[in-house]
Amino acid sequence: MTSERALIPVSYFGIAVGALALGNAWRVAVPLWHLPQDIAHVATWSSLAVWLVLLALYAHKWLRHGDAARAEMNHPVQSSFASLVPLASMLAAMALLPYARGVALAVFAVSIVASLVLGLWLYGRTWQGGLAPELVTPAFYLPAVGQNFVAGTAAAAFGWPQLGMWFFGAGLFSWLAIESLILGRAATHAPLPEALRPVLGIQLAPPAVGGVTYMSLNHGAPDLFAQVLLGYGLFQALLLLRLLPWIARQPFTPSYWGFTFGVAALPTLAMRLVAAGATGPVEWVAPVAFTAANAIIGFLAIRTIALLLQGRLLPAATPSR
DSSP, rough: OOOBBOOOOOOGGGHHHHHHHHHHHHHHHHHHOOHHHHHHHHHHHHHHHHHHHHHHHHHHHHHHHHHEEEHHHTTTTTTGGGGGHHHHHHHHHHHHTOOHHHHHHHHHHHHHHHHHHHHHHHHHHHHOOOOOOGGOOGGIIIIIIIHHHHHHHHHHHOOHHHHHHHHHHHHHHHHHHHHHHHHHHHHHHOOGGGGGGGGGGGGHHHHHHHHHHHHHHHTEEEEEHHHHHHHHHHHHHHHHHHHHHHTTTTTGGGGGGHHHHHHHHHHHHHHHHHTTOOOHHHHHHHHHHHHHHHHHHHHHHHHHHHHHTTOOOBBBBBOOO
């Protein structure tokens, strides 16, 4: 019998997504408010290091514990989190772009193909039916909404805005369809189990991430639709704040990183509006949201490191003979 080995749940890529999204927020904040460039560099490279470590651990899981990885991919809820792997990789490609365009382009090419293939496979499975209502959670956004929005932003960053518009359209209309499904389940069925409630943090991501994508494609104009997306993002943030005591009955686990993509994207959208010339309330929303994002993600990072030091971060594999 071999010794037990720690395995990484694919949902842990939410840590990389949150860290990379915060690094992107810092890259927007530095020129806007003349903040120290070194902080943006540290945020970028530390998030890339997290992404690489998680990639290595996940590759190990597939190579040495393929049965566990395949079981995860066949699970109706956990499989949606597999979308975080190409999603994080597209964010990593954008983070690498100012430093090594060739490497960034290679990462982008692989991850955008992977996101399309995986997204179609996972979302297509939903269309085949048979899913129990209690398994419908905001994790459903990841394959069809999150991946497409990030692909749209990345395509624009690499100089293919038309491709970005296509991905943005796919993400936008998928978001509208899926949100009504999730709200219908929440309103008419039993409450989510406590262990799944942190997944509700993903609810903040579509308007905020979609807004960042839209700003990447509309030449940065602070127009009506950009403001509409920010408004809905702020509403979702307040809704999650209202639900937080109910969500937080679940003790801290890395699943709370589900909040971080939206938490980091919301100030990024507000800052991009300010940088584009928007005035009024957004001028104070941007710094408040940016400060809150750093505080929230910093708190989650400290709690996650504490779990790691206590040896409770990674579950162990079932011993094999």
